Amino acid sequence: MTTMTEAVRASSTGGTVKKRASRIRSGEKRPAAAFYWMVWPAVIAFAFFHTLPVLIGIFFSFTNYPGYGDWNFIGLSNYVNLxxxxxxxxxxxxxxxxxxxxxxxxxxxxxxxxxxxxxxxxxxxxxxxxxxxxxxxxxxxxxxxxxxxxxxxxxxxxxxxxxxxxxxxxxxxxxxxxxxxxxxxxxxxxxxxxxxxxxxxxxxxxxxxxxxxxxxxxxxxxxxxxxxxxxxxxxxxxxxxxxxxxxxxxxxxxxxxxxxxxxxxxxxxxxxxxxxxxxxxxxxxxxxxxxxxxxxxxxxxxxxxxxxxxxx
Known part of the structure; x- marks a missing residue:
């Protein structure tokens, strides 16, 4: 049983080494973790302060919302009236x-x-x-x-x-x-x-x-x-x-x-x-x-x- 376990480990380790060697030969580089830590905050901030307000504005453009109080869907009426x-x-x-x-x-x-x-x-x-x-x-x-x-x-x-x-x-x-x-x-x-x-x-x-x-x-x-x-x-x-x-x-x-x-x-x-x-x-x-x-x-x-x- 021990011998079989060691063989499996050796096989998986050898596979990992081969994959790394293959990436090195092909010039492929895995992005560093710092890359994601730098990019994701900017993506989240952009989505929160830009994309989300845009989507909310598009949603309300199909309503009669005056900026306060209740509202109802009115379809394309706003676009037609423009x-x-x-x-x-x-x-x-x-x-x-x-x-x-x-x-x-x-x-x-x-x-x-x-x-x-x-x-x-x-x-x-x-x-x-x-x-x-x-x-x-x-x-x-x-x-x-x-x-x-x-x-x-x-x-x-x-x-x-x-x-x-x-x-x-x-x-x-x-x-x-x-x-x-x-x-x-x-x-x-x-x-x-x-x-x-x-x-x-x-x-x-x-x-x-x-x-x-x-x-x-x-x-x-x-x-x-x-x-x-x-x-x-x-x-x-x-x-x-x-x-x-x-x-x-x-x-x-x-x-x-x-x-x-x-x-x-x-x-x-x-x-x-x-x-x-x-x-x-x-x-x-x-x-x-x-x-x-x-x-x-x-x-x-x-x-x-x-x-x-x-x-x-």
Missing amino acids: FKDDRVLAAYGFSFLYAIVATILTNVISLAIALGLNAKIKASNFWRGVYFVPYVLAILVIGYVFQFFFSNSLPKILSGIPLFADNILTNETWAWTAIVGLGVWQACAFSIIIYLSGLQTIPGELYEAASIDGATPWRQFTSITFPLIGAFLTINIVLSLKGFLQVFDQVVALTNGGPGTATESVTLLIFRGGFSGGEFAYQSANAVVFFIVITIVSLLQFRVLQRREADF
Whole structure:
């Protein structure tokens, strides 16, 4: 009996040794226990603070829950009513107008500045730091500074121009341009860094060969620079449009959605109606629709922009 037990142990031990030797030969490594101790807390925290609230919001979007008291299931009524709500449609219109204009301006200005910083100019590192400062500042604080500038300083400086003679933030037609100015001013900082990273990946030999062939700076930009930073352009446009569609802080700091509801964004509408307007379920449905819209827009951007990316 003892001999049989020892034989079984030896066999199992030999099998274990063979498995370990096989893993060593194949280069397979078992993750250390510390890996799981580091990953699981982050996964649990993400699920608790992000995934769970999202699922709860989706659940309540099919109810008439006002944020307090009793509630009942009402099916797709909230989603149907969203497309009949003029205020919701106006908020989507403002958000898309703001996002499209701000995205175009941000990328044009950022690329121009990045091209200048990438050239051999004096104190280029200093200017890189200067241009990145807006990104690390609290947007609400800067927003109130811009509010003072638009409402007090600008009317005095440009008093001869009718549009700026009064506070532009109270102009129902043009108040959104002030929000665009603030958004672009802050967003350019991050976009410049991305474009600089892209420009530094282009081999200098390409420009030297183009110069020998007599290519003008504009031809070099259109034939070399622009195609080869296509991936970085895609990243910047997708992130910019997604971020601008979710505009909130800039609107709160400058106009708080006014005059009236002229500059009310989708996120501000969701916040107001959901947390203080007794429309928790209704605005939860709005948030779900908004999430789907942003996802579709981002996927379409990737599909279109990635076709024109070039490799080298």
